[in-house]
Amino acid sequence: MGKYDPLRDYLRRQKTDELELSFVEMERKIGYMLPKSASLPQWWASTADPATTQIQRRAWGDAGFDALLIAGADRVRFNRVKAPHPAH
Template sequence: MSIYDSLRDMLAASQLASIKMSFAEIEVLLGRSLPKSAYEYDAWWSNEDPTKTTHSHSRAWTTAGYDAEPHRMQRVVTFRRRD
C-alpha cells in the first residue's frame, strides 16, 4: 500500500481529460503533507514509466492514466489524461 493510493484512486475514477489540484488539495486527499522536494523540484512531478519507476508518487498518476504538469510557483498541478 502506498501513501499515494488515494490520489491514484481518485484519478482512476475520473472521466475528466484534466484535473487541476492545488498542493493543499492533494495533501488533504493524502492525509499528509507532500514532501519538501515536491515544492522545490519539477523533477519530483516527472511522468515515469509506471512499470519501471521506484517512485510511488509518479506511479500513482501514471497508473491512473494521467501525466502531471506542475506549476510549482502557483502550488498547483494539472493532471492530464494520456491519449
C-alpha cells in the same frame, strides 16, 4: 496501501482528461504533507518506465495520467495520457 494510493484512486474516478489540484487538495486526499521536493518540477516529471521506483509517479501513472507542476502556484495539472497501467 501505499502513501499515494488515495490520489491514484481519486484520479481513476475522474471523467475528464485534464484537471488541476492544489498541494492542499492532494494533501487532504493522501492524509500527509507533500515533501518539500514536491515544489520541484522533476518530482512531478512523468516517466515512460511503468516500473519506476518513484511511488508518487506510479500513483498517477497507474491512473493513466501525467503530471505537470504549475510553477509558483503550488498546483499540479494532471493530463490523461492513456489507459491506466495494470494494478501492481
